[in-house]
Amino acid sequence: MRPGATCEAVKAGAEARRATLRQTPMPQDRRREELTWCDHAERVLCDAGLRRDWERARTTTAAPAVVQHLSRTEAKNKAERDARLAQAAADRPPYLDAYLSTRASAPGFLAVPAQEEALAAAAREAARVTDQAGCIDRALALRQGGQPAPALAWARRAAAIRPSAHALNVLGTVEREAGDLAASERSLRASLAREPNPLRNAPGHVALAATLRAEGRAAEALDLADRVLESDPEDRYAHRTRAGALADLGRADEAVRALDASQPLDPQGALELVRQLRAQRVAAGDRRGVAVAEDALRHLEEGR
Numbered sequence: 001m002r003p004g005a006t007c008e009a010v011k012a013g014a015e016a017r018r019a020t021l022r023q024t025p026m027p028q029d030r031r032r033e034e035l036t037w038c039d040h041a042e043r044v045l046c047d048a049g050l051r052r053d054w055e056r057a058r059t060t061t062a063a064p065a066v067v068q069h070l071s072r073t074e075a076k077n078k079a080e081r082d083a084r085l086a087q088a089a090a091d092r093p094p095y096l097d098a099y100l101s102t103r104a105s106a107p108g109f110l111a112v113p114a115q116e117e118a119l120a121a122a123a124r125e126a127a128r129v130t131d132q133a134g135c136i137d138r139a140l141a142l143r144q145g146g147q148p149a150p151a152l153a154w155a156r157r158a159a160a161i162r163p164s165a166h167a168l169n170v171l172g173t174v175e176r177e178a179g180d181l182a183a184s185e186r187s188l189r190a191s192l193a194r195e196p197n198p199l200r201n202a203p204g205h206v207a208l209a210a211t212l213r214a215e216g217r218a219a220e221a222l223d224l225a226d227r228v229l230e231s232d233p234e235d236r237y238a239h240r241t242r243a244g245a246l247a248d249l250g251r252a253d254e255a256v257r258a259l260d261a262s263q264p265l266d267p268q269g270a271l272e273l274v275r276q277l278r279a280q281r282v283a284a285g286d287r288r289g290v291a292v293a294e295d296a297l298r299h300l301e302e303g304r
Helices: 007-023 028-045 048-059 063-068 072-090 096-101 113-126 132-144 148-161 165-177 181-194 202-214 218-231 236-248 252-262 267-284 287-302
Strands: none
Touching (some): 007 028, 028 267, 113 148, 132 165, 148 165, 165 181, 202 218, 218 236, 236 267, 252 267, 252 287, 267 287
16 A cells, blocks of 8 residues: 555555455455455554554554654554454454365465365366265365365266256355355356255255355345245254354344344354454444444353
8 A cells, every 4th residue: 555545545445455355266264354354454544543653654664663652542542453453363263274274375276286186186086986975975074174175076076977956055165165256156056046945955045145255245145044044944054144144244233133043053153153243343443343242242151
């Protein structure tokens, strides 16, 4: 960001960055994290006081000297900002770092030679198998084991043997986790075309909603979750998806209500999502949203 850039220029740059993130293959957790920090940077750079700190730090080589010249108000703002960032970091799900280490850390994940080789080797092995159920089981086991490239080869083989809704759901999920959101959306929409009934194909609706959230299309994801819940009000995955989509839209109150509804069905899942909601609202500087999430977190923890 150039010194002296206007808030309009900052917003335009942030929007361009968001568009790039949505189109770049990467795991959905990494994309969501990057989008959250992009929102946070936009807010900071459009705040006059925080922007002064940033400009000063950018042009000063000795960081301690910057701190020494901060006014009391600026120092307080900096301390509060650092505390928010520390809280957001502390709220990262405990499994996230390990999860990301097994998946893409840069665009073009499947273009990495080692991943290309793993994909090709698994595809050769899978080509000799004609049992679709066995291919699906293998794809799911590899996915669970953090091996997205071989999982993708087996999922593709399962869908090639017979493109059932279930096989397409597995393929779309693995494609999303391998970072290919466009392919994931195609596979999951094909699943819904084969079985559009949200009661009989709830997994397809929920999986497509997850892909749409990863693409930044939370409103469409919310609609899919609502369709499932109209047919089955006790579908815990749809409740979690609905809460996540509402959180993405910044609707903290409704997200917490959705989690309250899911809590009896999925207590641990509800707790994790409230922690993520709090981290998201902290990074966005939404004090009211943080307060709502913290109240819900206390309520859930007291009820454990």
